[in-house]
Amino acid sequence: MKLQTEDTIENIKRLRSELENHFRSILKIDPRLTRKIVSFQNNKDKAFYRWYKYKEAFSSTLVEYFISKYNIPKGVIFDPFAGIGTTLFASSLLGYDAEGIELLPIGHEIIESRVFAQFNIMQEDLSIIEEWRNERPWNLNKEPMDINCLRITRGAYPDDTAYKIGQYLSELKTVEDKQVSKLLFFALICILESVSFTRKDGQYLRWDHRSERGNGKNSFDKGKIHQFDVAVCRKLYQIIKDINSPLDDSLFQDRPLRRGTISLYKGSCLEVLPSIKSNKYKAIITSPPYCNRYDYTRTYALEHALMGISESQLAALRQAMLSCTVENKPKDMEYISEAYYETNRMFEKQELINAIHKFFEEQKEKKKLNNNGIPRMVKGYFQEMTAVIAECFRVLEDDGYVFMVNDNVRYAGISIPVDLILSQIAEDMGFEIINILVLPQKKGNSSQQMGGFGRESLRKCVYVWRKS
Numbered sequence: 001m002k003l004q005t006e007d008t009i010e011n012i013k014r015l016r017s018e019l020e021n022h023f024r025s026i027l028k029i030d031p032r033l034t035r036k037i038v039s040f041q042n043n044k045d046k047a048f049y050r051w052y053k054y055k056e057a058f059s060s061t062l063v064e065y066f067i068s069k070y071n072i073p074k075g076v077i078f079d080p081f082a083g084i085g086t087t088l089f090a091s092s093l094l095g096y097d098a099e100g101i102e103l104l105p106i107g108h109e110i111i112e113s114r115v116f117a118q119f120n121i122m123q124e125d126l127s128i129i130e131e132w133r134n135e136r137p138w139n140l141n142k143e144p145m146d147i148n149c150l151r152i153t154r155g156a157y158p159d160d161t162a163y164k165i166g167q168y169l170s171e172l173k174t175v176e177d178k179q180v181s182k183l184l185f186f187a188l189i190c191i192l193e194s195v196s197f198t199r200k201d202g203q204y205l206r207w208d209h210r211s212e213r214g215n216g217k218n219s220f221d222k223g224k225i226h227q228f229d230v231a232v233c234r235k236l237y238q239i240i241k242d243i244n245s246p247l248d249d250s251l252f253q254d255r256p257l258r259r260g261t262i263s264l265y266k267g268s269c270l271e272v273l274p275s276i277k278s279n280k281y282k283a284i285i286t287s288p289p290y291c292n293r294y295d296y297t298r299t300y301a302l303e304h305a306l307m308g309i310s311e312s313q314l315a316a317l318r319q320a321m322l323s324c325t326v327e328n329k330p331k332d333m334e335y336i337s338e339a340y341y342e343t344n345r346m347f348e349k350q351e352l353i354n355a356i357h358k359f360f361e362e363q364k365e366k367k368k369l370n371n372n373g374i375p376r377m378v379k380g381y382f383q384e385m386t387a388v389i390a391e392c393f394r395v396l397e398d399d400g401y402v403f404m405v406n407d408n409v410r411y412a413g414i415s416i417p418v419d420l421i422l423s424q425i426a427e428d429m430g431f432e433i434i435n436i437l438v439l440p441q442k443k444g445n446s447s448q449q450m451g452g453f454g455r456e457s458l459r460k461c462v463y464v465w466r467k468s
């Protein structure tokens with residue numbers, strides 16, 4: 001007699017292969033989509049983009065590539081997971097108005113500082129930034145401010161650096177112009193990791209062995225821990241240089257004279273989307289968090305702490321994020337918006353998700369999952385993405401495109417074809433699935449997965465859907 005789990009696995013395999021057959025002709029490897037272009041890497045030397053390394057970002061080249069390849073007509077381009085605003089800035093420079101939604105304050109800080117620095121700064125503002133770089137006035141300030149810490153950031157800096165950060169913050173209070181003060185604060189945000197004992201590492205912050213927390217417990221060495229004055233002056237120099245220099249390369253030789261406007265909604269897209277009017281956008285270029293357990297609220301804890309976020313605010317942000325960590329509890333979608341009543345019904349009918357969920361629940365019962373939050377996270381991810389996709393459909397103009405970057409994932413030996421599942425949901429909503437463009441290099445597995453189940457590559461893709 002077959003075991004229950006074997007039945008469940010067979011069911012998953014059958015449903016997966018049906019989905020694969022359904023989308024076979026649409027899955028295409030696109031050699032233009034290199035890992036560099038689909039990640040932040042391609043931005044790391046570009047003016048303005050290089051100020052803050054947001055690992056989860058994609059490159060401006062990717063945005064330009066899709067706008068040009070699919071001939072997007074002039075109008076408004078939208079990103080419901082705006083991050084540091086790559087879609088917004090790249091679209092704006094091509095003459096498109098751009099709107100985005102972002103939940104995390106770090107994203108808001110970066111987008112707002114950049115809008116000021118790139119489009120609105122005056123010569124007298126720049127002079128203050130130059131003065132700070134040349135004179136280092138924080139060193140004259142004898143009374144450092146206390147720096148806000150979170151439980152997970154306590155002890156993150158060498159003592160002298162923590163002292164200097166306090167002096168810098170204290171000196172910032174003397175800057176009258178709010179925008180200039182914000183830009184100087186932003187420069188500080190940009191260097192926190194480099195002057196700290198920590199390194200961002202997807203799911204959490206890693207601590208160097210030289211820190212109190214890391215001492216004796218691990219051998220992790222993050223390399224050079226930068227001196228505060230050197231790091232902040234370099235950052236200020238880079239900011240001044242980029243503001244003063246003309247813009248970099250572009251796929252578009254002739255940039256339009258008119259720059260598009262940039263608007264940002266702060267909050268969860270699950271809450272904001274239902275308030276946006278229908279048929280508004282020409283295209284959506286986006287990348288949601290992947291279903292990979294990465295916890296942005298931990299990764300960006302140094303920055304959020306300095307921005308004054310409290311322990312409870314951080315927990316609330318984590319819960320408001322699209323469910324992508326094992327700590328996310330289920331969201332009451334119909335309470336968030338009655339628009340989600342329909343999408344919930346639609347989600348409940350997705351057979352492959354149901355089968356995968358059943359498998360994870362069985363594994364959980366047998367204590368075979370390395371974290372019991374996995375079934376809840378995966379289910380929540382797809383339930384919430386169903387709502388996002390429905391809202392994207394509604395806010396797009398007819399013939400409007402969605403370009404969505406995402407990774408497939410694997411848990412407990414079961415690989416989840418996120419690309420096929422989301423495309424199936426999109427098709428059920430009325431989207432035409434134009435392509436699922438696959439990156440030539442496949443993504444490896446986490447060491448945990450490799451150890452237990454052997455190697456299996458996971459697709460990284462950009463989905464191209466059209467509202468038809």
Ligand SMILES: C[S@@+](CC[C@H](N)C(=O)[O-])C[C@H]1O[C@@H](n2cnc3c(N)ncnc32)[C@H](O)[C@@H]1O
Pocket residue numbers: 054056057058059080081082083084085086087101102103104107267268269270286287288289290296320321322
């Ligand atoms: C993969 S990143 C997108 C990065 C972006 N493409 C860029 O280039 O900067 C996903 C973003 O979604 C944000 N996010 C997560 N949950 C969200 C939610 N419920 N509403 C809005 N944004 C959310 C995260 O904070 C993160 O910045």
